[in-house]
Amino acid sequence: MTALPDWMVLPPEGLTVDGYDALPEAVCRVIEIVDGAIVVNPAPRRPHQKIIRRMSYALEEACGAELAVEFDVDLRLRDVPLLNRRPDLVVYDATLDADAVLRPEHCSLVIEVMSPGSITADQTDKPAEYARAGIPHFWRVENETDDVRGLTIFCYRLDPTTGVYTSSGAHKGKLAVSDPFDLAMDLADLL
8 A cells, every 4th residue: 555645644624825835836736725635636638738828828918918827826715724726727917926826816817628537626616616716707618529629618707796607608619708808719729
């Protein structure tokens, strides 16, 4: 039997902010923390990574200087119990200091590219967490066939009255939005 690495052995209250901040960066890149519990994420497939990279280029061009676009970063949704996600893409306030913890109030848009191992998290758990945290926009990219026929981007806007996301469109073939910024693109360019 293989013993768990020390970083996976948690106290009864779960992983805390201090405990997470003490972990090596290599460990943090492959985990998320949900209510203090460690969730290990499998390495994404190459088509998943290609979509993220190409979408980040299109978003950077559309956002202008006021907003920044990043992937592979922590988003601290809550400190106690610790809720730390690693969205596929985040659009946030470009004036945020590079060493500051990225929090929901800095974010305009969070994007998740759905993978076979993240269906429930990407369709149910994460949107609810992002909405509860007050992030104004959430997009989910579904890639069913690794070609443009199976690519759909579902866009959601936070309803300030209910605190949940409502659909602002599902896009196949082309994406054209004006909120939170103007963006038009051919989805084939993502593959």
